[in-house]
Each structure stands twice: as structure tokens, then as C-alpha cells.
Amino acid sequence: MTATAFKPVDPNNLEALWMPFTANRQFKKKPRLLARAKGMHYYTPDGREILDGTAGLWCVNAGHGREKIVEAIAKQAGTMDYAPGFQMGHPIQFEFASRLQAMLPGDLDKVFFTNSGSESVDTALKIALAYHRAKGQGQRVRFIGRERGYHGVGFGGISVGGMVANRKQFGLQLPYVDHLPSTHLPDKNRFVRGQPEHGAELADALEKLIALHDASTIAAVIVEPLAGSTGVLVPPKGYLQRLRAICDAHGILLIFDEVITGFGRLGASFAAEKFGVTPDLMTVAKGITNAAVPMGAVFARKELYDAMMNGPENMIELFHGYTYSGHPLACAAGLATLDIYREEGLFERAAGLAPYWEDAVHSLKSRRNVVDVRNLGLVAGIELDPRKGMPTARAYDVLVDCFDAGVLVRTTGDIVALSPPLIVEKPQIDRIVDTLGQAIDRAA
Numbered sequence: 001m002t003a004t005a006f007k008p009v010d011p012n013n014l015e016a017l018w019m020p021f022t023a024n025r026q027f028k029k030k031p032r033l034l035a036r037a038k039g040m041h042y043y044t045p046d047g048r049e050i051l052d053g054t055a056g057l058w059c060v061n062a063g064h065g066r067e068k069i070v071e072a073i074a075k076q077a078g079t080m081d082y083a084p085g086f087q088m089g090h091p092i093q094f095e096f097a098s099r100l101q102a103m104l105p106g107d108l109d110k111v112f113f114t115n116s117g118s119e120s121v122d123t124a125l126k127i128a129l130a131y132h133r134a135k136g137q138g139q140r141v142r143f144i145g146r147e148r149g150y151h152g153v154g155f156g157g158i159s160v161g162g163m164v165a166n167r168k169q170f171g172l173q174l175p176y177v178d179h180l181p182s183t184h185l186p187d188k189n190r191f192v193r194g195q196p197e198h199g200a201e202l203a204d205a206l207e208k209l210i211a212l213h214d215a216s217t218i219a220a221v222i223v224e225p226l227a228g229s230t231g232v233l234v235p236p237k238g239y240l241q242r243l244r245a246i247c248d249a250h251g252i253l254l255i256f257d258e259v260i261t262g263f264g265r266l267g268a269s270f271a272a273e274k275f276g277v278t279p280d281l282m283t284v285a286k287g288i289t290n291a292a293v294p295m296g297a298v299f300a301r302k303e304l305y306d307a308m309m310n311g312p313e314n315m316i317e318l319f320h321g322y323t324y325s326g327h328p329l330a331c332a333a334g335l336a337t338l339d340i341y342r343e344e345g346l347f348e349r350a351a352g353l354a355p356y357w358e359d360a361v362h363s364l365k366s367r368r369n370v371v372d373v374r375n376l377g378l379v380a381g382i383e384l385d386p387r388k389g390m391p392t393a394r395a396y397d398v399l400v401d402c403f404d405a406g407v408l409v410r411t412t413g414d415i416v417a418l419s420p421p422l423i424v425e426k427p428q429i430d431r432i433v434d435t436l437g438q439a440i441d442r443a444a
């Protein structure tokens with residue numbers, strides 16, 4: 001007799017799964033399934049090839065099914081599948097942390113492992129609070145995020161985040177949070193290539209918030225150097241430098257959320273390097289393992305770590321961590337991923353392709369209903385005029401049309417976001433842009 005728990009099921013049943021960030025009922029009526037992936041392509045269960053214009057979800061930076069990563073994961077699984085990371089360690093997590101440390105910009109120095117971008121954000125916020133407490137400034141409990149920011153889906157992340165839909169369904173958020181205005185100035189910066197000229201002064205809103213709340217209550221400011229999920233908002237020239245200077249003047253920590261911009265997306269290791277601004281804490285995930293095994297990390301300046309190394313040595317210094325922090329399989333995937341990035345020069349490759357990418361995506365400017373195009377590195381946002389009374393419908397039609405035509409794009413609101421793997425070839429860029437252009441034309 002089969003135990004009830006193991007009774008046979010229909011493998012094609014779509015109803016058991018509650019899908020994340022998905023219109024479940026609409027999707028299950030007409031599913032879009034991906035069954036296999038290699039290089040620049042996904043394949044549907046019936047074998048149709050789909051060109052990946054989004055690196056999965058901004059994460060498969062080295063392209064799909066990389067053998068070196070697959071082998072490293074398999075080897076590690078056979079050597080040691082899992083080991084506890086609390087009061088115990090395993091060699092590969094130290095090796096991976098050292099490799100990451102060696103590539104960090106400025107004086108970022110310490111690596112704390114998590115399993116996702118959301119966990120990295122909550123970890124960074126907690127480290128900021130713990131640091132100020134350790135320095136005798138426990139009254140610094142306030143966080144400043146930014147309108148249209150996306151910092152994942154934990155309570156910390158949605159509180160400092162500024163994407164309204166991600167907040168309003170839940171009502172409850174962290175207290176003591178305020179927001180900077182978004183850096184999006186469509187009237188001044190429409191169809192700008194790369195970093196906009198206008199908007200650095202928006203950083204001065206931080207001075208106003210400091211005057212309102214008093215610096216002594218503020219722990220940290222958190223921003224994405226380039227906001228991705230809200231539809232690709234490129235930082236105005238000088239903006240991040242100004243934020244850095246204001247934070248420094250007031251003893252406020254600056255956190256860069258580089259979950260998307262880390263690991264080559266902008267043609268540099270990190271946005272911090274690209275823009276020449278070093279934060280006190282940096283959050284990463286996605287490209288850290290080429291998405292082959294979930295992983296995230298927080299990078300911290302040495303001073304933050306040292307501030308907490310003061311009590312008795314037998315005491316745990318930071319009461320925080322995850323069962324899977326520094327998971328051996330993730331570390332193995334991460335080491336192989338860094339090898340590929342270095343050996344194939346993928347960050348430099350992204351920088352080299354960026355001008356071609358820029359020309360290609362800006363060729364969409366003249367298509368009807370395109371109201372803005374924004375780009376940097378190998379990222380682009382193509383903003384469409386919403387259909388009257390039906391926000392998001394036009395972009396959704398474009399997504400479905402592109403998928404039917406064999407190209408994967410991503411949409412957020414009425415903005416199409418593109419971020420191909422860094423191994424993309426020029427003819428593939430042309431194909432992504434041509435297919436998108438035709439889909440936009442059809443989405444009347």
C-alpha cells in the first residue's frame with residue numbers, strides 16, 4: 001500500500017504551486033514554461049529556443065549551463081553536501097570569502113554570506129544598527145531609503161524600498177523609515193544615453209531629512225546605485241558622490257544594494273567601482289554564483305567588523321546568520337563563477353559591448369508609444385506609454401509577443417527591462433532589439 005504522503009500525482013498539474021510575483025490565474029490559463037537552458041538560450045518543454053534578453057532575472061551573467069560551474073557543484077556535493085556554519089567552518093567558505101575580498105573596491109573588506117538579495121538587505125540593515133550600538137550610538141535606528149527603490153521582499157527591504165505595490169498589500173512595515181525622492185526626472189532627462197546630466201541636486205534631499213530627524217537618529221541610507229527593478233533608473237552624474245559626502249558629514253552609513261549591479265552588469269566588478277564611490281556596506285546576490293545555486297552576501301568595511309570585536313572572545317559578536325550561510329555548494333558555484341568572469345574577461349566584455357548596446361536600444365526611440373529609453377553597461381529600460389486606464393497591459397502584451405517570437409524580455413509596470421548575459425553577441429543584441437521593436441509596434 002502506498003502511504004498517503006506519496007500518492008501518485010499528475011506532473012503537469014499547475015495548481016499546487018503558488019507562483020511568486022506572478023498573475024497566477026492568468027499564467028495558469030496560458031503558461032510560459034522553460035525546461036532547459038544553455039549559453040544564451042532557454043528551451044521550452046517542446047524544444048522551442050528562446051533567446052535570453054534578461055539573464056534570467058538579472059542573474060545569469062556568464063550564460064546558462066556553464067560546465068565549469070556544473071562540475072564544481074557536482075564535485076562539492078560528492079565531497080561534502082552541507083556543514084554547519086555556526087561555531088563551525090568549512091574550507092571552501094573561507095576560500096570564497098577571500099576571493100571576493102580580493103575583488104572588493106575601496107576599503108570594503110569583510111564578507112558575510114546569505115542566500116538571497118532580500119536576506120542580504122536585511123543583514124546589512126541589521127549590521128548597520130549593531131555597528132552604531134557597538135559605538136555607543138544605539139539611538140541611530142532610522143533608515144533612509146528611496147522612492148522607487150527595490151530591496152527585496154523581507155520586512156526590512158520593503159520598508160526601505162519604494163515600490164508601492166510591494167508595500168501596500170501588507171500594511172505593516174519597519175518604523176523609523178523615510179525616503180529620498182527618486183532620481184527619475186523624465187522632463188529633463190528623457191532619452192538620455194548613459195548617466196543623465198540633471199539630478200545630482202536630488203541628493204540634497206538627504207540634508208532636509210537630516211534636518212527633520214536629526215543625524216543622531218539615522219543609522220544608514222540605502223540605495224541601488226542604478227535602480228533596476230523599478231525600470232532602470234540611471235544615477236545622475238555626481239548624485240552618488242553627493243550622497244556619500246552628506247553621509248560622511250553626519251556619521252551615517254551608506255549602503256549600496258548591488259544585487260543587480262554587482263558582478264559585471266555595468267561593465268565593472270561593481271557599480272561602486274564604476275562610479276568611484278565606496279559604500280560602507282554593499283549587498284550582492286544573483287551574479288555571485290551565476291544563479292546556479294542561491295547565494296547572497298554583504299560586504300562591510302573593516303571598521304564595522306572591528307567595532308563589534310570588542311567584547312569577551314567567547315561571546316558571539318553578531319547574533320545573526322542563516323542555516324545556509326556559506327553553503328558549500330554555493331561557494332563551489334561561486335568560485336567557478338569568479339574563474340569564468342576572470343578567464344573570459346566578462347566584465348571588460350560588458351564594458352566593450354556597452355556602446356553597441358546603447359545604440360541598439362536607442363534605435364527604439366522612434367517606435368510608437370516609446371516614451372523613454374535609458375541605458376548603462378548592459379542594462380536598458382524602454383518605457384512605454386500606458387494604455388488608457390489599463391496600466392501594465394501594453395508591456396505585458398509586448399512580453400508575451402516577444403516570448404512567442406523567441407526572445408525573453410522582462411517588464412515592470414509599463415517598462416521593458418533588458419539585461420542579457422554578458423556573453424551576448426552583437427547579432428543577438430540585434431535580434432533582441434528587432435523582436436522587441438516589432439512587438440512594441442504590434443502592441444497598439
Ligand SMILES: Cc1ncc(COP(=O)(O)O)c(C=O)c1O
Pocket residue numbers: 115116117118119121150151152153224228229257258259260285286
Ligand atoms: C536591488 C535588489 N535588491 C534586492 C533584491 C532581492 O533579491 P532576491 O530576490 O534574491 O531576494 C533584488 C532582486 O531583484 C534587487 O534587484
